[in-house]
Amino acid sequence: MDRPGxxxxxxxxxxxxxxxxxxxxxxxxxxxxxxxxxxxxxITGLEYAAFALVLPRFGTLSGxxxxxxxxxxxxxxxxxxxxxxxxxxxxxxxxxxxxxxxTFTTFLLRPAPLPxxxxxxxxxxxxxxxxxxxxxxxxxxxxxxxxxWTPGDVALLAGSILGMICFFGGLFVIGGTLTFWTVDSxxxxxxxxxxGRALISYPMDIYGAALRKTFTYVLPAAFLSYFPVLxxxxxxxxxxxxxxxxxVSPVTGPLMLAAAFAFWTVGVRRYxxxxx
Amino acid sequence: xxxxxxxxxxxxxxAALWGLLTNTFFGVLRIAILVALFGRRPQVAGYxxxxxxxxTGITQLMIATLALFGWYDFMRxxxxxxxxxxxxxxxxxxxxxxxxxxxRAAGQFVLRGLPMLLLFTVAFGAKLPVGPVLTAVSLLxxxxxxxxxxxxxxxxxFWSADAVGIGRFAWALWGLGCGFLMPLAFxxxxxxxxxxxxxxxGMLNTPVEVWLGVKTGHAALVAVWTQAAWTVALFWLAQVxxxxxxxxxxxxxx
Numbered sequence: 001m002d003r004p005g006x007x008x009x010x011x012x013x014x015x016x017x018x019x020x021x022x023x024x025x026x027x028x029x030x031x032x033x034x035x036x037x038x039x040x041x042x043i044t045g046l047e048y049a050a051f052a053l054v055l056p057r058f059g060t061l062s063g064x065x066x067x068x069x070x071x072x073x074x075x076x077x078x079x080x081x082x083x084x085x086x087x088x089x090x091x092x093x094x095x096x097x098x099x100x101x102x103t104f105t106t107f108l109l110r111p112a113p114l115p116x117x118x119x120x121x122x123x124x125x126x127x128x129x130x131x132x133x134x135x136x137x138x139x140x141x142x143x144x145x146x147x148x149w150t151p152g153d154v155a156l157l158a159g160s161i162l163g164m165i166c167f168f169g170g171l172f173v174i175g176g177t178l179t180f181w182t183v184d185s186x187x188x189x190x191x192x193x194x195x196g197r198a199l200i201s202y203p204m205d206i207y208g209a210a211l212r213k214t215f216t217y218v219l220p221a222a223f224l225s226y227f228p229v230l231x232x233x234x235x236x237x238x239x240x241x242x243x244x245x246x247x248v249s250p251v252t253g254p255l256m257l258a259a260a261f262a263f264w265t266v267g268v269r270r271y272x273x274x275x276x
Numbered sequence: 277x278x279x280x281x282x283x284x285x286x287x288x289x290x291a292a293l294w295g296l297l298t299n300t301f302f303g304v305l306r307i308a309i310l311v312a313l314f315g316r317r318p319q320v321a322g323y324x325x326x327x328x329x330x331x332t333g334i335t336q337l338m339i340a341t342l343a344l345f346g347w348y349d350f351m352r353x354x355x356x357x358x359x360x361x362x363x364x365x366x367x368x369x370x371x372x373x374x375x376x377x378x379x380r381a382a383g384q385f386v387l388r389g390l391p392m393l394l395l396f397t398v399a400f401g402a403k404l405p406v407g408p409v410l411t412a413v414s415l416l417x418x419x420x421x422x423x424x425x426x427x428x429x430x431x432x433x434f435w436s437a438d439a440v441g442i443g444r445f446a447w448a449l450w451g452l453g454c455g456f457l458m459p460l461a462f463x464x465x466x467x468x469x470x471x472x473x474x475x476x477x478g479m480l481n482t483p484v485e486v487w488l489g490v491k492t493g494h495a496a497l498v499a500v501w502t503q504a505a506w507t508v509a510l511f512w513l514a515q516v517x518x519x520x521x522x523x524x525x526x527x528x529x530x
Contacts, residue, residue, distance in 0.1 A: 029438055031438075032438035032440075032441050033441075034441075035441030035444070035445060036440070036444060039444035039448055040444070042444075042445065042448040042449075043444075043451075046451060047457055049452070050452055050457035050458045050463075051309075051457075053458075053462075053464060054458045054463065055313070056464070057320060057321065057462055057464075058313040058314070058317070058320065059315075061312050061313055062312040062315060187291065187294030187295065187297075188294060188297075190298060191297060191301050195298070195301050195302065199305060202305075202308075202309055202312075206308045206309060206311070206312035207304075207305070207308045211304070211308075
């Protein structure tokens with residue numbers, strides 16, 4: 001019974017159970033749900049549409065065609081919305097609401113692992129329209145670029161998405177943990193999460209050296225999707241970085257996530273210590 | 277009422293500071309995209325690179341003032357039934373809410389808008405208004421028009437218990453239509469022609485073009501008059517919708 005596999009399976013079953021309960025409750029108000037679902041996709045859809053409609057007047061975005069930008073934009077959006085579905089419970093506004101209303105204390109009292117409960121606490125089904133939209137943008141990008149797709153390229157893109165999910169998920173966990181101390185951290189984390197997503201939705205050479213280098217060497221966001229896409233398009237990496245730097249996304253992301261959960265453990269221990 | 281709404285905005289200075297940081301960060305990203313689009317072109321659709329930078333500054337500084345990312349205050353008052361208490365006051369309900377939002381908008385403009393304007397002018401070389409008086413009038417009308425639009429969207433609360441979804445929808449369309457996402461002059465002409473028939477351009481794009489001098493002289497005056505006409509029309513519509521909504525509320529309330 002105590003084998004790690006059995007334990008993990010038990011956690012997974014609990015997670016699925018929590019998701020199912022939420023999916024049922026979100027299906028109650030059908031019209032409102034449908035409107036919300038469409039509106040969620042509309043926000044991103046119109047932002048992308050505004051760029052796509054304007055680009056023909058200018059030709060390219062510093063040498064990048066619409067198809068090439070769509071590759072970056074679709075990757076970032078797809079990874080971010082999938083991350084949002086999985087890690088939504090850790091997002092600072094959601095978690096701080098749980099702390100304020102006392103549901104978080106209930107989580108601590110239940111005989112189930114805390115992270116599994118938080119993972120299963122905010123599953124916004126309406127975001128599925130955004131997943132569909134992001135997939136569409138990515139598919140458009142894939143079809144428009146002159147690349148002879150190899151299984152390696154596909155694996156590189158999949159790894160890039162996986163890396164981004166872990167990376168931004170890690171940022172959500174850090175932001176959520178910070179709410180144990182202060183609620184003011186919410187906006188600061190938004191700059192990194194939503195700002196980071198916006199940043200890597202476009203080719204990073206447009207930002208100027210200082211900003212690009214900050215998001216390469218300080219916060220390694222450039223490794224997540226910009227470098228993999230550069231590799232697939234057959235372009236060289238900036239600053240004379242070696243070719244393998246395009247392949248570290250599946251490592252960067254999980255490292256960030258591991259660090260985030262280490263911080264989370266410290267935060268939870270402190271939170272219990274206050275006796276709230 | 278307006279004074280109270282104004283003062284209320286200063287209750288959370290820290291939130292305003294973070295908001296300023298976030299707005300600046302996104303402003304820098306948007307400027308980078310526009311500058312990269314321009315490349316070596318000196319001018320596109322009447323905009324220079326400096327105009328595009330200034331456009332970004334103006335739109336970023338107006339986010340909080342116009343509540344461009346959404347406004348649900350009146351909707352909340354209807355859903356919670358607070359609107360009934362408001363009715364007992366001796367003022368006209370629409371005027372009451374207009375005054376309150378005027379205060380809110382002015383507070384946000386002073387707290388977030390002016391520092392941002394200073395920052396964009398000093399750090400990024402944003403232009404100051406070509407004709408300050410007409411620009412100020414146009415900005416004021418943009419707020420009034422945006423408020424009438426927001427109030428109308430919020431009035432959906434009289435008919436639907438979950439009007440938040442309708443609101444989200446409306447704000448998304450608004451972002452594109454008013455020229456927040458991109459200057460309307462950059463869009464294909466078919467889209468510009470469609471939008472010209474809506475009140476959306478008057479809610480942001482018109483003051484931007486007057487500020488930059490993209491529209492000057494007669495054209496600028498016509499644009500501001502169009503804003504004024506839409507403002508009158510939407511306020512009239514808001515009054516009608518409000519009267520209907522309140523009658524419905526009375527019926528429902530028994």
